[in-house]
Amino acid sequence: MRIFITGGAGFVGSNLAVNLKAKYPNYHIIAFDNLRRRGSELNVKNLRELGIEFVHGDVRNSEDFESLEFDVLIEASAEPSVMAGMNGGRKYLIDTNLNGLVNSLEAALKQRAKVIFLSTSRVYPMEVINSLNYEESQTRYSLHVNNIAGVSERGFSEKLSLDGYRTLYGATKLSSEYIIDEYVHMFGLKAIINRSGVIAGAGQFGKVDQGFLTLWAANYYFNKPLSIFGSGKQVRDILNVNDLFDLIDLQIHAFDKFEKERFNIGGGLDSSVSLLELDTMCKTLLGDKKVAFQELRGLDLKYYVSDNTKINSLGWQPKRNVTNTLKEILFWIEKNEKELEWIFAS
Template identity: 30%
Template sequence: MSDNDPRHEAPSLIGKAAPIVITGGSGFIGSNLADDLLGSGEEVVILDNLSRPGVAQNLEWLKEKHGARVHALLADVRDFSAIEPAFADAKAVFHLAGQTAVTTSLGEPFLDFDVNARGTLNVLEAARRSIHRAPVIFASTNKVYGALDDLKLIEVEDRYVPAAGDIRQNGIGEDRGLDFCTPYGCSKGAADQYVLDYAKSFGVPTAVLRMSCVYGPRQFGNEDQGWVAHFLIRALEGQPITIYGNGKQVRDVLHVRDAVAAYRTLLQSIESVSGQAFNLGGGPANAVSLRRVLAEIAKLIRSECDVEHAEWRPGDQAYFVADTRALQHRLGWKPTVSWRAGLRDLAVWLHDYRGLGAALGDRERISA
């Protein structure tokens, strides 16, 4: 390994300003979070194996924008000896690295478990052994609540709505029982519970954010993960979009700027919320069906989307909208970007940075 190998960078931070470690820091949410932290003057260690297509571009963007305060450690969370040095002097850890697709978990359950469950345990142990006993904030998923097959829904013209008025008004809360399904739900759910238990068993400050659908700039969405960006990319390319099911599935979508704000707010309050899990999503105000998103994309590109249909996939939820009142009441966080404005923001970024589609009439971006 040469002296210029990026795997040497993270340990060199020991003795300097304590950095913040972001696992999966070259990914979609990770790179946006890193950019925000770096813009605040923080030193950031980007721990990533760069396995996801496109994320190497995010790392280069961060380096070009922020220079020497970006410290890249090219390593895999499954390799404890390789990642441990990055945590030695860390003051905080955002654990975003993971296997993110249900479909992949069904085809490769060992891989899914190793990355999501064992990889998380490695991160927790590295943080526990660090000089500052660094707090860990973990990116979990709403899939820990299962497929929600027991949720009574009413089918209307373009979406499903819950029969229960309280869920229709507020969404699914953290008091919903855990019900892991699919290997992905099991591996992320196990990681979710390990993170919470490290606060109880070892006194490591930890917290969990169970995320709904986050979207926005720097997302390289595909059919299995990042569906909002995937839909928009396919539409801008003039390619068909496959809908699994009837398209009336409802999700609460959240712009990445609001997600970053939630992660940073949680870290600021980690001592008071350690050992707790919070739902993170756009909430009822940003609850949209796949059909409604496609209709809005058609307006943006001034052309109908080419849509194909296929059978429902295992573990797909017909409805999930996060009740985020706990996060709002405890930490004062709330989503600020409406889903229509956020979709336009992503479309402008895809045009400007990836050359997709024609320029939109309204050029205003939400975030810099």
């Protein structure tokens, strides 16, 4: 089997490539990336050493796909920042997340390949989520009983309303989903859409606006300043990248069972954490550190936890919790301290 991964040198794409090659050494895995994100170039050597083909290309350029052959496309390329477009960079965001998707789909049609698209929980509108009733404890927000479709004590399901504003990033991903729908209907494309929350694990180069679990661990480790925006009681569920691989592996090899569907995928309530709770975990593992508080940012959510009920019914559920994931990240940082210091400590 030939599996083509866009964004293949990024955190998610490279982890999927490495895990696929380890489990299926006879598969031809192609990692495709423009290496724009800082740190992604560090993954290229490892990919090649493992027998994974690396192609330096850009999803925005349709000609970069012309010589490639594959049976499955995992579309993991994106400008992934929720803050993208706020202070410029809107053209790159839209070119990558929309035009890049179209180029990827056209290549998949040409190859008659199946498509697994990594979307985001940010397709759900901020005002819908932030306007719900929450209970407030000393360390976190919790969902209050809300008589609203798609909302339960388990979190948010695929039935949550899509009416409202969601950030430019979320809009590009939701638009991508609609484009995929049209390709499925008009051209017979075979596709699966996964809406993930926060994905984390070893190998992630976290930033303030994307990859906060790694950012927190790294800034504690390298003794860099940290700020909490708002109360720190905001909650996210954490999906370990290896649990994501387990799902993608299942979908590749039982594609028909998942085809033409959308799935919310995440760590779920049992693998959720607030910023205050994460900070306490880091203090326990790495020692005390003073953290500043700043005003809440306009694009922040009070709460997001994935209701995995739909995907659970088809045989997948996450196995790793927040503590497991945080310890994996810290082990990776310690093991690669010299190589990572210029990224995290600069």
